[in-house]
Amino acid sequence: MNTKFPYEGRIDFDKYLDAYLQRDDAIRAMPTEAELKELARKAIVREQMVLAPLPEGEAAQVGDTAALKTVSELPKFNKERVTVTLGRGLYNRDLENALVGRRVGDSVSLTVQEKPVTAAILELKRKQTPEPTDEMVEALQAKDMDNQPIRTVAAYEAYVREEKTTEVLATVNYEVMEKILEDYPMTEYDEEDIRILGELEAEAFTRIFLEKDGIDLRQGVPKEWEEDWNVHSLADFIAMRHDWYQMKIQQCLTFLNILGLPCEGKTDPLDHYEVLSELQDKMFDKIRTELERRNAR
Amino acid sequence: MTRFVTAEEFDEVTREGFWIADFMTDHCGPCKMLDMVLSEIIYDNPEINLAKCDIEKSPAFTERFDIQGTPTVLLMLDGEIKKSFSGGRGRDELEEMISEAMYG
Numbered sequence: 001m002n003t004k005f006p007y008e009g010r011i012d013f014d015k016y017l018d019a020y021l022q023r024d025d026a027i028r029a030m031p032t033e034a035e036l037k038e039l040a041r042k043a044i045v046r047e048q049m050v051l052a053p054l055p056e057g058e059a060a061q062v063g064d065t066a067a068l069k070t071v072s073e074l075p076k077f078n079k080e081r082v083t084v085t086l087g088r089g090l091y092n093r094d095l096e097n098a099l100v101g102r103r104v105g106d107s108v109s110l111t112v113q114e115k116p117v118t119a120a121i122l123e124l125k126r127k128q129t130p131e132p133t134d135e136m137v138e139a140l141q142a143k144d145m146d147n148q149p150i151r152t153v154a155a156y157e158a159y160v161r162e163e164k165t166t167e168v169l170a171t172v173n174y175e176v177m178e179k180i181l182e183d184y185p186m187t188e189y190d191e192e193d194i195r196i197l198g199e200l201e202a203e204a205f206t207r208i209f210l211e212k213d214g215i216d217l218r219q220g221v222p223k224e225w226e227e228d229w230n231v232h233s234l235a236d237f238i239a240m241r242h243d244w245y246q247m248k249i250q251q252c253l254t255f256l257n258i259l260g261l262p263c264e265g266k267t268d269p270l271d272h273y274e275v276l277s278e279l280q281d282k283m284f285d286k287i288r289t290e291l292e293r294r295n296a297r
Numbered sequence: 298m299t300r301f302v303t304a305e306e307f308d309e310v311t312r313e314g315f316w317i318a319d320f321m322t323d324h325c326g327p328c329k330m331l332d333m334v335l336s337e338i339i340y341d342n343p344e345i346n347l348a349k350c351d352i353e354k355s356p357a358f359t360e361r362f363d364i365q366g367t368p369t370v371l372l373m374l375d376g377e378i379k380k381s382f383s384g385g386r387g388r389d390e391l392e393e394m395i396s397e398a399m400y401g
Contacts, residue, residue, distance in 0.1 A: 042340035
C-alpha cells in the first residue's frame with residue numbers, strides 16, 4: 001500500500017479503552033455463560049408462557065403481572081384498569097415496588113410528581129414457563145447468521161452465545177475506535193490504493209451476487225441500486241464508494257498500528273477484499289482479552 | 298405472547314392490548330439482534346405482545362406501512378400506532394419508548 005499512516009506507534013489503545021470503561025453506559029465485561037443460557041431460555045420459552053392467577057391470599061412478587069385501578073390527578077395514574085409487571089419499571093418503579101408483597105384487594109398510596117396516587121390491586125397473575133425443548137426451538141423458526149435453521153436447544157444456545165458476544169465486542173470496538181479515528185484523522189490517500197480497493201470490491205460483489213442471487217453485476221445492477229443510489233453500472237457504484245475506500249484504508253492502517261502488525265502480505269488491504277473484517281476480528285480478540293484482564297484484577 | 302402474523306390477520310391480532318409489531322426478514326442481521334432484545338423484554342413483561350411480521354412472506358406489509366428497511370418496529374396500543382422506528386435499539390432505549398407508548 002502506498003498510503004502512509006502518519007501516526008506510527010502513537011496510538012495508546014489502552015488509554016482510549018479505559019476512558020470508554022469510565023462511561024456510565026459502558027459495557028465492562030463479556031456476558032457470562034449463565035447469562036447467555038438465561039437469554040437463550042427466555043427466547044425459547046417466550047411463546048409457551050402462561051399467566052396463571054395467583055391463589056387467593058398469596059402476596060405479589062417482582063415479575064408478577066397486576067391489574068390495577070389507579071386514582072390521581074395525573075392522567076397516567078387515573079385509570080379504571082391498567083396492567084403492569086411489578087418491579088420492571090415500565091409504569092412507575094416506586095409504585096410497582098410498593099405493590100410487591102400486597103394481595104388482591106389491597107391498596108397503596110404514594111406521591112408521584114408531588115401528586116397523591118392510589119392504586120388498588122384488582123388481579124394478580126404469575127408467569128409459568130416450561131423447560132426449553134428442541135420442539136420449542138423448531139417452532140421458533142429461527143435461523144442463524146448463516147441463515148441455517150436452528151433446531152435444538154444446544155444449537156440455539158450456541159447461536160445466542162455467538163450473537164451476544166459479537167454484539168458486545170462490536171459495541172466496545174465501535175465506541176473506542178470512533179474516538180481514536182476522530183483524534184487521529186487522515187487526509188492524504190494514494191489514488192492507486194483506492195483504485196485497487198474498488199477493483200477488489202467489484203470482484204467480490206460480482207462473485208457474491210452471482211452465487212447468492214444469480215445476478216451478473218457486469219451485465220447490469222439491480223433496480224434498487226438505480227432507485228436508491230442513482231447508479232446504472234458496477235463502475236458507477238465503485239466510483240460512488242470512493243469515500244468509503246478512504247475510510248477503509250484509515251481503519252485498516254489504524255487497526256494494524258494498534259495490533260502491532262505490518263501492512264504486508266495477508267494483512268495488506270490491497271491483498272484481498274476481506275482484510276478489514278479479518279483485522280476487525282483480531283481487534284475483537286484484543287478487546288475480549290483486555291476486558292477479561294481488567295476484570296481479573 | 299409472541300406470534301407470527303400475516304398481513305391479512307394483522308389488524309385482528311393487534312386490535313387489543315399492547316403489541317410490538319416487528320417487520321423483519323429471515324436473513325437480516327440487525328433483525329436477529331433486535332429479536333434477542335425484544336424476547337427478553339417480552340419474557341420479563343408478559344403483558345406486552347410481539348407480532349413477528351416477515352415482509353418477504355407477507356409483502357403487503359411493505360406498502361401498507363411504508364417500510365423502507367428492516368427491522369422496522371411499530372408500538373401499538375389497542376390497534377393504534379403510538380410510535381415507530383427503524384434499525385436496532387438497546388434494551389434501555391426500547392423500554393423507555395415502550396413505557397411512553399403503553400402508559401403515556
